[in-house]
Amino acid sequence: MNDFLPEDTIEEVRQHFDLVEVISGYTSLKKAGRNYTGLCPFHSEKTPSFTVSPEKQLYHCFGCGAGGNVFSFIMSQENLSFPEAVKFLANRAGIPLPERQLSEEGKKIKILKEELAEINELSMKYFRQALFKTEMGKKALSYLTGRGLDKEIINKFQLGYSLPQWDKLINFLKSKGYSQDNILKAGLASRSERGSYYDRFRNRIMFPIFNQQNMVIGFGGRVMDDSQPKYLNSPETILYNKRKSLYALNFARFQMRERDQALVFEGYMDVIIAFQKGLENCVASLGTSLTEDQARLLRRNASKVIIAYDSDTAGEAATWRGLDTLSSAGCRVKVAQLPPGQDPDDFIRKKGINTFHEEIVKKALPLIDYKL
Numbered sequence: 535m536n537d538f539l540p541e542d543t544i545e546e547v548r549q550h551f552d553l554v555e556v557i558s559g560y561t562s563l564k565k566a567g568r569n570y571t572g573l574c575p576f577h578s579e580k581t582p583s584f585t586v587s588p589e590k591q592l593y594h595c596f597g598c599g600a601g602g603n604v605f606s607f608i609m610s611q612e613n614l615s616f617p618e619a620v621k622f623l624a625n626r627a628g629i630p631l632p633e634r635q636l637s638e639e640g641k642k643i644k645i646l647k648e649e650l651a652e653i654n655e656l657s658m659k660y661f662r663q664a665l666f667k668t669e670m671g672k673k674a675l676s677y678l679t680g681r682g683l684d685k686e687i688i689n690k691f692q693l694g695y696s697l698p699q700w701d702k703l704i705n706f707l708k709s710k711g712y713s714q715d716n717i718l719k720a721g722l723a724s725r726s727e728r729g730s731y732y733d734r735f736r737n738r739i740m741f742p743i744f745n746q747q748n749m750v751i752g753f754g755g756r757v758m759d760d761s762q763p764k765y766l767n768s769p770e771t772i773l774y775n776k777r778k779s780l781y782a783l784n785f786a787r788f789q790m791r792e793r794d795q796a797l798v799f800e801g802y803m804d805v806i807i808a809f810q811k812g813l814e815n816c817v818a819s820l821g822t823s824l825t826e827d828q829a830r831l832l833r834r835n836a837s838k839v840i841i842a843y844d845s846d847t848a849g850e851a852a853t854w855r856g857l858d859t860l861s862s863a864g865c866r867v868k869v870a871q872l873p874p875g876q877d878p879d880d881f882i883r884k885k886g887i888n889t890f891h892e893e894i895v896k897k898a899l900p901l902i903d904y905k906l
């Protein structure tokens with residue numbers, strides 16, 4: 535994959551950036567003689583052992599041994615491959631990259647991915663309009679505020695609402711020039727047995743799912759009453775692979791790294807309410823059986839992982855499998871225990887975030903004790 539990036543372009547990108555400036559976006563650096571020092575962004579520490587040399591444009595950590603140049607720094611901080619890191623920085627610098635020579639098939643996939651990403655982005659905006667600007671949306675908005683969410687957090691997570699009709703979103707997207715087929719491929723439409731298309735999400739609170747580059751790759755939709763299914767998610771698409779994503783990782787990874795600790799919830803609402811209360815190292819697994827890919831994502835950002843599932847699912851076989859997967863990935867796993875019948879969202883709203891932290895997070899049991 536490397537070959538489509540000419541050496542001189544890579545060099546141009548490298549020279550464009552001052553490493554001190556780039557790293558300052560991740561940890562604060564202080565001048566110390568010829569170098570700069572700060573707390574290491576790769577491991578958790580209280581006294582600085584991380585050094586950046588402006589002359590050599592290299593960094594090194596005497597604590598954990600991390601070291602390298604601007605590319606290796608971005609690769610590990612942003613979880614990117616080398617070509618992706620070059621692209622990431624080139625974008626930021628406004629340096630054009632030569633198009634990679636793709637096969638015909640590869641070109642088609644690339645174009646389709648771009649179009650599905652546009653469809654997702656537009657749909658997210660449409661759902662937000664519906665939440666804030668329609669009569670039906672008022673009910674959804676008051677449902678959210680009734681559950682304790684404020685405007686700021688609703689905006690941060692870009693929550694929205696899907697109208698109850700069968701064709702609102704499809705018609706909107708068609709009016710923007712997108713085909714029913716691609717709306718189906720984006721996972722926003724379903725097709726009936728007779729072959730007609732209809733909106734997959736209707737009368738639901740909409741939670742966009744972002745990848746780590748903040749691109750919308752899918753959605754979760756939650757009902758506001760007791761109808762079933764309570765949650766409906768996007769199907770697998772060429773953008774959304776459920777086994778490889780963690781909800782809110784795009785927001786949570788910074789605090790995860792800082793604390794070297796990740797908190798894993800089951801659902802969207804748990805994460806959002808926790809963020810609103812200032813607990814920002816949490817993600818949702820959207821299912822209880824954590825996959826190997828999800829475990830690796832967590833391990834890249836934190837070595838300690840605390841699972842805080844709803845009390846009634848914590849003991850399920852799927853949960854146990856997920857815990858073992860996490861241990862195998864090298865995470866130190868703890869399991870938080872909630873009072874019977876409660877989920878983290880309930881608990882935080884009723885007892886407050888401090889009590890949640892003291893009573894639930896801090897008292898989480900190491901996996902081995904939990905199993906006994």
Ligand SMILES: [Zn+2]
Nearest residue numbers: 574577595598
């Ligand atoms: Zn370090």
